[in-house]
Amino acid sequence: MEQQKKGFAYLAAISYSIFIGFSFMFLKLIVNQVPTMDILAYRFGIAFIILTIPLLFGWVKLNLHIRDFLRFLPLALFYPVLFFVFQALGMIGASSAEGGIIQATAPIFTIILSTLFLKEKTNLLQKISLLISVAGVITIFALQGSSFSLDHLQSILVLLLSTLTFAIYSILARPMNQTYRFFDITYAIIALSFIIFTAVAIIQHSVSGNFNTLFTPFTQPVFWYSIFYLGSFSTVFAVLLSNYAFSKLEAYKVSVFSNLATLVSIIAGIIFLHEPVTFAHLIGSIMIIAGVLGTNLAGHKPQKDTKDVPKLKKVTST
DSSP states (O other): HHHHHHHHHHHHHHHHHHHHHHHHHHHHHHHHSHHHHHHHHHHHHHHHHHHHHHHHSSSOOOOOHHHHHHHHHHHHHHIIIIIIHHHHHHHHHHHHHHOOOOOTTTTHHHHHHHHHHHHOOHHHHHHHHHHHHHHHHHHHHHHHOOOOOOOOOOHHHHHHHHHHHHHHHHHHHHTTTSOOOOOHHHHHHHHHHHHHHHHHHHHHHHTTGGGGGGGGGGSSSHHHHHHHHIIIIIIIIIIHHHHHHHHSOHHHHHHTTTTHHHHHHHHHHHHHSSOOOOHHHHHHHHHHHHHHHHHHTTTTTSOOOOOGGOOOOOOOOO
């Protein structure tokens, strides 16, 4: 039974990577036409509506108190709030190659933090496999002749902060998923993110005096289906699936699947945007898949039992 649950967790992690991988394609269609905060506000607004519908119809019961939402606030601040803010600021002065390479370091941060704080154990083969996966992402960009410059040091540091925030989120989410239902965690995170991003977007438009342009994106058909995908599949379902995976698997195992999302984004670009296939794509893809498989299969005998994961004391509703 436990093996079956882990099987579903791996399936959830793979599905999560696929949804995130396709999100780059849809984001690319609108990111140069719509302000970043507007995209984030609408993205999480749609996600919030989708998650609220089953609650209104009584299909799902939310087992949370207001104090639980406050407990989830640090989780939501690290991801998605700070993650997306740092990512957007970093990409202003960095190239896409730099962004992709730095994002690939997330599993390294996660494995360090999970070892220090969650006491999760990894063997030498798993560490090597993780580095192979990261190297695969770097290979895809490097062999294509993409420029990688450290001149934009400030942007590089900000991008590293975005990667670090996701790693911290991975560590915080692991023990919380041992205490709360993954639906409750997902709802709280998305609700808090929706409130924060919407407030920032409204303030920005009010200060600049162009509040009426807040709704301008809806005049573009491409915005409708792009923002729907971003709000539903790459936010609601992706967060639900990742939280489920975190409840069954070690944090570093789930984190390494983020590199698989890079592979999915490349495949999506080839199929739907007709981007060319290069030798770098093939070599890098093989390395990514090998690294993901090695990290997860090399330690098939658990060295740390789930019950040893630090748990939070549940605050009961009154």
